[in-house]
Amino acid sequence: MYSLLAMLAAWRYLASRPLKVCHCEPVSILKPIAGLDAGLGANLRTFFEQDYPRFEILFAVRDASDPAVAIIEKLQREYSRVESRLLITGEPLYANAKVYSLERMLSEAAHDLVVMSDSDTRVTRGFLRAIAAEFQDPKLGIATCPYHALAGPGLWSRLEATGLNTDFLSGILMARMIEGMRFAIGPTIAARKAALQAIGGMNKLKDHLAEDFVMGRLVSEAGFRVILSSQVIEHHIGGGDWKETAAHRMRWARSTRRSRPLGYLGQVFTMPAALAWLLLIAGPHWWPIAAIALAIRFTSARVVAKSVVNARVNWALLAFEDLLAFAFWVAGFFGSTIDWRGRLYRLHADGRFELMAEAAPGYVSREADARQ
Numbered sequence: 001m002y003s004l005l006a007m008l009a010a011w012r013y014l015a016s017r018p019l020k021v022c023h024c025e026p027v028s029i030l031k032p033i034a035g036l037d038a039g040l041g042a043n044l045r046t047f048f049e050q051d052y053p054r055f056e057i058l059f060a061v062r063d064a065s066d067p068a069v070a071i072i073e074k075l076q077r078e079y080s081r082v083e084s085r086l087l088i089t090g091e092p093l094y095a096n097a098k099v100y101s102l103e104r105m106l107s108e109a110a111h112d113l114v115v116m117s118d119s120d121t122r123v124t125r126g127f128l129r130a131i132a133a134e135f136q137d138p139k140l141g142i143a144t145c146p147y148h149a150l151a152g153p154g155l156w157s158r159l160e161a162t163g164l165n166t167d168f169l170s171g172i173l174m175a176r177m178i179e180g181m182r183f184a185i186g187p188t189i190a191a192r193k194a195a196l197q198a199i200g201g202m203n204k205l206k207d208h209l210a211e212d213f214v215m216g217r218l219v220s221e222a223g224f225r226v227i228l229s230s231q232v233i234e235h236h237i238g239g240g241d242w243k244e245t246a247a248h249r250m251r252w253a254r255s256t257r258r259s260r261p262l263g264y265l266g267q268v269f270t271m272p273a274a275l276a277w278l279l280l281i282a283g284p285h286w287w288p289i290a291a292i293a294l295a296i297r298f299t300s301a302r303v304v305a306k307s308v309v310n311a312r313v314n315w316a317l318l319a320f321e322d323l324l325a326f327a328f329w330v331a332g333f334f335g336s337t338i339d340w341r342g343r344l345y346r347l348h349a350d351g352r353f354e355l356m357a358e359a360a361p362g363y364v365s366r367e368a369d370a371r372q
Contacts, residue, residue, distance in 0.1 A: 002174070002269050002270055002272065003170075003272055003296045003297045003299075003300035003301075004296065004300065005174060005177075006170040006173060006174055006300050006304055007299075007300050007303050007304065008177070009170070009173035009174050009176065009177040010170075010173050010303060010304045010307050010308050011307070012173075012176075012177055013173055013176060013177075013228060013308065014307060014308065016230075017230055022129060022132040022133035022136060023132070023136065024052065024053050024054070024129065024132055025111070025112070025113055025132055025135075026054040026055060026056075026110070026111040026113070027052070027054075027055040027056075027111055027113045027114070027115060027128050027131070027132065028055070028056050028057075028058060028105075028109035028110055028111040028113070028114045028115070029047055029055060029056065029057045029058065029114075029115045029117060030058050030060075030102055030105040030106065030109065030114055030115065030116045030117070031044070031047070031057060031058065031059045031060070031105075031117060031118075031119060032060050032097075032098050032101035032102055032105070032116075032118070032119070033059055033060065033061045033066065033068045033072070033101075033119050034061070034062065034066070034068075034097070034098075034119075035066065035067065035068060036067050036068055036071075037119050037120045037236070037238060038120075038152055038236065038238050038239070039120075039236055040068060040071055040119060040120075041071045041074075041075065042122065043119060043120060043121060043122050043236065044071065044072065044075055044119070045075060046122045046123050046124075046125075046127075047117070047123065048075055048078075048079040048082050048084075049079075049125055050123075050125060050127060050128045051125040051126055051128075051129065052128040052129055052132075055082075055083075055111075055128055056082075056083040056084060056085070056109070056110055056111070057082065057083070057084040057085075058084070058085050058086075058087065058105040058108060058109060059072050059084070059085070059086045059087065059105075060086075060087045060088075060089050060101035060102075060104055060105050061086070061087075061088060061089070061101075062088075062089055062090065062091065062092075062097070062101075063088060063090070064088050068119070069086065072086055073086070085108065087101075087104055087105060087108065089101055089104050094206040094207060095206065095207050095209075095345065095352075095353050095354055095355055096205065096206055096207065096208065096209065096211055096353075098211065099202050099205050099206050099208075099211050100206065102116055102202050103201070103202035103203060103206075106193070106196070106201075106202055109193070112192060112193050112194070113131075113132065113135055113190065113191075113192060113193075114190070114191055114192075114193060114196075115128070115131065115188065115189070115190045116188070116189050116190075116191065117187065117188040117189075117233075118186060118187035118188065118235075120187065120235060120236045120237070120238070121147070121187050121188050121233050121234060121235055121236070122233065122234040122236065123188070123231070123233050123234070124231075127231055127233070130229075130230060130231045131143060131190045131229065131231060134190075134227065134229060134230065135190065135192070137225065139224060139225045140192070140224065140225045140226075140227060141191060141192055141194075141195030141198075141219040141220075141222070141224025141225060141226060142184050142189060142190065142191045142192075142195060142215070142216055142219050142224065142225075142226045142227070143189070143190040143191075143226075143227050143228075143229040143231075144181070144183075144184040144185050144188075144189050144190075144212070144216060144226065144227070144228060144229060145185075145188040145189070145190075145228075145229045145231050145232065145233045146169060146172065146185075146228060146229070146232050146233075146308060146309060147164075147187065147188070147232060147233045147234065147235040147309065148165065148232055148233070148234050148235065148309035148310060148311050149161040149164035149165050149235045149237055149309075149311070150234055150235065150236050150237065151237055152236065152237050152238045152239035152240075153239040154239040154240065154241075156239075156240060156241070156242060156244075156245040157237050157238070157239050157240060157245075158314075158317055159245075159317060159320060159321045159324060160237055160245065160248075160249070161237055161311075162313065162314065162317045162318055162321045163321045163324075163325055164235070164237075165305040165309055165311040165313070166301040166304060166305050166313060166318065166321075167270060167271075167301075167321075167322075167325060169304055169305065169308060169309060170270070170300070170301070170304050171267075171270060172185060172228065173228075173304065173308070174270075176228050180226075181216065181220070181226040181227055181228055182216065182217055182220040182221075182226060183212075183213045183216040183217050183220075183226070183260075184212045184213065184215050184216030184219075184226060185212055185213070185216075186212040187233075187235055188233050189212060189215070189216075190229065191215075191219070192224070195219045195222065195224045196215075196219070198219070198222040198223075198224070199215070199218040199219055199221075199222055200218075204218065207352040207353065207354070208351050208352055208353070209251075209255045209338070209340075209345070209347065209351060209352075209353045210255045210256070210258075210259045210351060213259050213260070214259070214351065232308070232309050232310070247338075247339040249328045250328065250331060250332065250335070250338065250339075251338040251339065251340060252328075253328050253329060253331065253332025254332050254335060254336070254338055254347055255338070255347065255351065256332070257332050257333065258347055258348070258349060258350065258351040259351045264329075264332070267329055268329075271322065271325065271326050271329070272293045272294070272296070272297045273293070273294055273297050273298075273318075273319065273322035273323070274322055274323055274325075274326035275293070276289075276290040276291075276293040276294050276297075277290070277323070279293075297322075298313075298315060298318065301313055301318055336348075337356065338353070343355060343356075344356040
């Protein structure tokens with residue numbers, strides 16, 4: 001039933017399209033940067049090349065020695081007609097370094113409509129026009145963009161992309177259909193400054209790991225509309241070994257469990273493939289029901305991924321990913337620490353987190369792998 005409803009949710013999303021004509025109000029694009037993502041130059045270039053009359057791009061790095069600075073400055077020279085600035089923020093003053101960068105950039109942003117976008121994303125030339133059209137609704141506070149996850153090299157990256165393009169996307173569409181958008185998702189969010197000020201600014205999010213989710217919830221509670229944007233972006237996933245992948249997915253699972261405890265428990269109903277295999281183990285004579293469940297689940301995954309984000313689904317990877325996702329879901333019920341960029345943090349029950357230990361000697365991040 002969940003898989004069938006996910007297809008309905010996808011069709012309902014596709015049937016809701018925004019106005020095509022907009023007044024093209026000026027936009028500030030905020031880009032927090034930390035190291036070299038694979039393809040960083042190509043990612044950032046798509047924001048410089050927007051077919052839009054007036055916009056600015058603000059970049060924030062922790063220190064001037066960040067290797068991304070050279071790429072940013074090269075693009076600034078190449079696109080000198082685009083207004084852009086680079087901020088050196090220094091060490092963050094609280095746990096969430098991304099939120100600290102966004103807070104600094106938001107204070108410098110010249111325009112009311114802002115787009116907060118991670119460094120591993122790419123957009124079409126008409127992205128800002130579509131966003132501005134959606135924000136002609138005066139009650140709209142946040143538009144959060146769905147994304148097509150594109151895998152980097154390696155099996156683990158391909159599995160993660162498969163899960164994002166199927167399970168994660170289906171969950172968002174289902175939430176939108178059943179209760180409406182009361183949350184936001186990274187890696188690209190557009191917002192009104194007034195909506196962010198109404199919740200107490202970015203400082204309100206400084207101790208939350210899932211700052212995007214909390215931002216959307218607070219803006220919704222403040223009386224603004226939150227929508228799933230019509231604009232699908234590209235999210236480029238870097239390569240990584242099993243250890244990095246496991247740490248990333250455990251961080252995600254533990255954060256999700258604390259951000260939305262009942263929703264996390266209910267995820268068991270979103271895993272028909274894993275449940276079908278458990279059914280077969282419990283009683284092989286139930287194979288017809290298990291086979292039907294698997295067929296519906298695979299069909300739903302393909303329909304959702306292809307129709308919404310234009311992603312292809314590899315059946316073998318999907319079958320493996322279904323079992324892996326179930327295992328991480330179970331593991332997410334245990335433990336309260338996370339590893340993020342080589343630093344160890346403790347997660348609290350309300351979703352806040354605090355630094356426990358700095359990066360271990362010899363730690364090499366995924367960004368460092370990209371540089372090599």
